[in-house]
Amino acid sequence: xxxxxxxxxxxxxxxxxxxxxxxxxxxxxKTAAVDPxxxxxxxxxxxxxxxxxxxYLFASGGHxxxxxxxxxxxxxxxxTVPVFSHDSATGYGWxxxxxxxxxxxxxxxxxxPAFSETNGDYDxxxxxxxxxxxxxxxxxxxxxxxxxxxIEVPNTSxxxxxxxxxxxxxxxxxxxxxxxxxxxxxxxxxEYSEKYRGVMSAVSFDEQTEKLNVxxxxxxxxxxxxxxxxxxxxxKDWAVLTTYNTEEATTNLEINASQADRDYIVLFNWKExxxxxxxxxxxxxxxxxxxxxxxxxxxxxLIPVAKSPHGVDVTPDGKRFIASGKLAPAMTIFSxxxxxxxxxxxxxxxxxxxxxxxxxxxxxxxxxxxxNALGPLHTQFDDxxxxxxxxxxxxEVVKWDPNTGETLDRVAVQYSPGHSVAAEGxxxxxxxxxxxxxxxIAKDSYLSVGPSHPESMxxxxxxxxxxxxxxxxxxxxPHYAQMIKADKINTFTVYPKDENRPNSVWKQEDTRxxxxxxxxxxxxxxxxxxxxxxxxxxxPDVIEVNEGDNVVLxxxxxxxxxDITHGFAINMYNLNIEVQPGQTxxxxxxxxxxxxxxxxxxxxxxxxxxxxxxxxxxKPKK
Amino acid sequence: MNKKxxxxxxxxxxxxxxxxxxxxxxPWWGMQxxxxxxxxGLDIIVYPNKxxxxxxxxxxxxxxxxxxxxxxxxxxxxxxxxxxxxxLALLVLGAGWxxxxxxxxxxxxxxxxxxxxxxxxxHRWLKDFGTNLDPKAPIKIDPFIPPIYGENQIANFxxxxxxxxxxxxxxxSFLLILWxxxxxRKRC
Numbered sequence: 036x037x038x039x040x041x042x043x044x045x046x047x048x049x050x051x052x053x054x055x056x057x058x059x060x061x062x063x064x065k066t067a068a069v070d071p072x073x074x075x076x077x078x079x080x081x082x083x084x085x086x087x088x089x090x091y092l093f094a095s096g097g098h099x100x101x102x103x104x105x106x107x108x109x110x111x112x113x114x115t116v117p118v119f120s121h122d123s124a125t126g127y128g129w130x131x132x133x134x135x136x137x138x139x140x141x142x143x144x145x146x147x148p149a150f151s152e153t154n155g156d157y158d159x160x161x162x163x164x165x166x167x168x169x170x171x172x173x174x175x176x177x178x179x180x181x182x183x184x185x186i187e188v189p190n191t192s193x194x195x196x197x198x199x200x201x202x203x204x205x206x207x208x209x210x211x212x213x214x215x216x217x218x219x220x221x222x223x224x225x226e227y228s229e230k231y232r233g234v235m236s237a238v239s240f241d242e243q244t245e246k247l248n249v250x251x252x253x254x255x256x257x258x259x260x261x262x263x264x265x266x267x268x269x270x271k272d273w274a275v276l277t278t279y280n281t282e283e284a285t286t287n288l289e290i291n292a293s294q295a296d297r298d299y300i301v302l303f304n305w306k307e308x309x310x311x312x313x314x315x316x317x318x319x320x321x322x323x324x325x326x327x328x329x330x331x332x333x334x335x336x337l338i339p340v341a342k343s344p345h346g347v348d349v350t351p352d353g354k355r356f357i358a359s360g361k362l363a364p365a366m367t368i369f370s371x372x373x374x375x376x377x378x379x380x381x382x383x384x385x386x387x388x389x390x391x392x393x394x395x396x397x398x399x400x401x402x403x404x405x406x407n408a409l410g411p412l413h414t415q416f417d418d419x420x421x422x423x424x425x426x427x428x429x430x431e432v433v434k435w436d437p438n439t440g441e442t443l444d445r446v447a448v449q450y451s452p453g454h455s456v457a458a459e460g461x462x463x464x465x466x467x468x469x470x471x472x473x474x475x476i477a478k479d480s481y482l483s484v485g486p487s488h489p490e491s492m493x494x495x496x497x498x499x500x501x502x503x504x505x506x507x508x509x510x511x512x513p514h515y516a517q518m519i520k521a522d523k524i525n526t527f528t529v530y531p532k533d534e535n536r537p538n539s540v541w542k543q544e545d546t547r548x549x550x551x552x553x554x555x556x557x558x559x560x561x562x563x564x565x566x567x568x569x570x571x572x573x574x575p576d577v578i579e580v581n582e583g584d585n586v587v588l589x590x591x592x593x594x595x596x597x598d599i600t601h602g603f604a605i606n607m608y609n610l611n612i613e614v615q616p617g618q619t620x621x622x623x624x625x626x627x628x629x630x631x632x633x634x635x636x637x638x639x640x641x642x643x644x645x646x647x648x649x650x651x652x653x654k655p656k657k
Numbered sequence: 658m659n660k661k662x663x664x665x666x667x668x669x670x671x672x673x674x675x676x677x678x679x680x681x682x683x684p685w686w687g688m689q690x691x692x693x694x695x696x697x698g699l700d701i702i703v704y705p706n707k708x709x710x711x712x713x714x715x716x717x718x719x720x721x722x723x724x725x726x727x728x729x730x731x732x733x734x735x736x737x738x739x740x741x742x743x744x745l746a747l748l749v750l751g752a753g754w755x756x757x758x759x760x761x762x763x764x765x766x767x768x769x770x771x772x773x774x775x776x777x778x779x780h781r782w783l784k785d786f787g788t789n790l791d792p793k794a795p796i797k798i799d800p801f802i803p804p805i806y807g808e809n810q811i812a813n814f815x816x817x818x819x820x821x822x823x824x825x826x827x828x829x830s831f832l833l834i835l836w837x838x839x840x841x842r843k844r845c
Binding site: 643 | 717
């Protein structure tokens with residue numbers, strides 16, 4: 036009877052041993068790979084071929100001087116648009132028009148792109164950007180994603196706190212990061228408080244002529260201005276910007292500009308400032324109309340805020356603005372209505388540099404401090420008015436309710452998000468579907484490319500519980516971005532055939548080379564798959580000049596066909612331009628090197644693209 | 658046989674004349690070119706007095722096979738065709754109001770001859786364009802004659818030739834006249 040016990044225990048032990056040695060315990064990890072959550076995230080961001088993304092993402096490229104365009108939710112990089120830097124992919128910076136736009140600079144530090152607005156909503160017509168590196172403003176036309184105008188902004192240095200656009204694109208404001216003496220003249224740093232200024236410029240844009248223009252400026256105190264936002268709704272005539280170094284330190288700012296417990300938010304009424312300028316309450320300095328706040332009082336106020344603030348963001352309803360110190364744990368919600376009342380009642384805590392200071396308590400609505408959330412930088416909003424703040428130090432995005440201060444949700448990102456952008460998240464009507472964290476570090480997230488890791492942008496689904504659903508590496512480096520519904524942008528595909536366009540040639544037989552003194556004007560065409568510079572010549576694709584001649588080449592792409600772009604480069608002459616379908620472009624250069632230089636089409640245009648070549652022959656001086 | 662056409666027949670003939678005249682304002686014939694790179698298709702649309710469509714793009718592509726350029730000035734017909742059609746329309750109108758069966762029959766005959774000549778003219782052009790290819794063209798293909806109606810393949814392009822609104826109006830107008838002739842064959 037008891038014989039079966041050893042038998043049974045033997046079988047059991049054998050089965051156990053077999054299980055231990057041969058069973059596949061990786062079942063768990065295998066199923067993780069097809070985790071339904073992961074799969075559904077892939078489906079959320081997958082845009083099948085033939086379909087297009089729902090949003091355009093315009094991400095500033097910082098010191099690349101470029102703007103990166105992505106599709107959302109796929110996070111596919113669609114285009115790099117050169118704005119402040121030469122770009123050989125598009126010939127930007129070599130032809131006469133773009134050379135003139137760049138004004139002799141070869142790079143820029145592109146920050147804070149901003150869409151043109153109509154009634155506080157993106158209208159999809161223009162995109163503005165600023166150059167912190169060389170104090171410029173630029174505008175891109177969204178019908179062709181090309182730069183239309185770039186201006187230098189005098190009296191200022193480094194418009195980082197820009198561009199922000201008012202409700203109906205009346206102005207693009209460019210407050211400056213670095214205080215300098217007006218006109219960037221020499222002045223000893225010992226005279227910093229007296230002679231230096233942090234000038235803010237109100238730039239206007241003429242849609243007809245496509246020109247930017249500095250309308251007027253405000254000589255704010257010599258502090259650093261960091262971020263800004265225009266009001267909406269009840270606050271639409273107003274704007275807010277953050278400032279640090281109110282200590283007016285002149286060296287080692289990391290320490291010296293972090294001494295005071297409070298810095299300020301500058302609150303100003305641009306409608307009133309505009310009126311002051313109209314009434315002649317300004318000084319003219321270096322050709323600019325400048326308002327000095329200590330002299331022309333009113334319209335500008337200071338509100339204390341936790342030290343070294345970064346973002347300041349107006350809620351979609353325009354009733355509140357949210358700011359916080361970069362190093363502070365808490366965010367503060369301020370009320371426009373309270374600020375207006377305090378201004379009305381002249382409830383000032385005093386003056387700083389001739390500007391009235393409002394009481395923190397009388398403007399503040401509440402402080403919000405999500406547990407262990409550190410380094411609140413920038414806030415965006417969803418369609419329900421909920422706020423999403425990037426936490427630089429604790430590497431997360433926190434969702435919270437501006438009405439109650441209650442923390443609603445949080446999600447970790449990899450790593451150190453600076454800004455974030457929600458779909459139309461800074462308009463009067465955010466879309467509320469997606470938010471992208473613009474991370475300053477990606478560290479270990481992608482295939483290695485050596486010591487300099489790619490930065491990252493992470494797409495977060497905010498329609499339910501926040502979840503990171505896609506991650507995209509980005510060229511150095513994302514600073515700020517704007518996300519617009521794709522159907523708001525209407526591009527054209529071919530430049531219209533304008534027979535009256537100066538210097539254009541539309542028929543092969545009209546091509547010609549004309550000499551005026553030592554200037555050689557070439558009126559040529561590019562077409563699949565040849566250049567014709569002079570139809571009557573024995574070799575129509577050859578330009579022959581004398582050493583020392585100035586050559587002006589006008590090239591028209593007469594292929595009026597979608598996507599047939601031609602390039603034009605000359606070997607060893609460091610020249611490369613592009614002519615899009617139907618476009619005329621002009622290249623000017625001095626033929627200062629005698630010799631034989633092949634010229635060719637750089638932009639693949641057809642099966643016979645390789646044959647689309649010719650010669651520049653430069654006859655040596657005798 | 659010397660009786661006049663009935664008033665209703667006369668009216669039908671007038672309608673036929675109006676249809677013929679109206680056809681002047683519509684495309685008569687067209688060709689669509691479809692290739693992998695042009696899924697949306699490229700069109701040549703022929704009106705009695707003008708060409709429409711992506712003519713310049715098609716010319717740009719045709720130069721690879723050495724085909725001559727399509728352009729309005731290459732087709733002198735476009736200058737006088739509207740007058741011929743307008744004249745024919747007037748003739749039809751006249752025949753309708755003259756109300757003689759034989760007169761109408763003669764007009765219909767002229768009409769038919771004109772139609773045949775028109776079709777022959779298209780064919781002549783297609784033959785000319787398809788067979789007189791530049792011998793120095795980068796891509797050599799055998800001479801070909803694209804069909805007046807239907808599908809054809811040239812290199813990477815599938816072409817569809819078709820008659821369009823103007824031709825249908827013309828056809829309707831002609832059928833109307835035939836119908837009147839048939840209807841009145843015994844009465845007159």
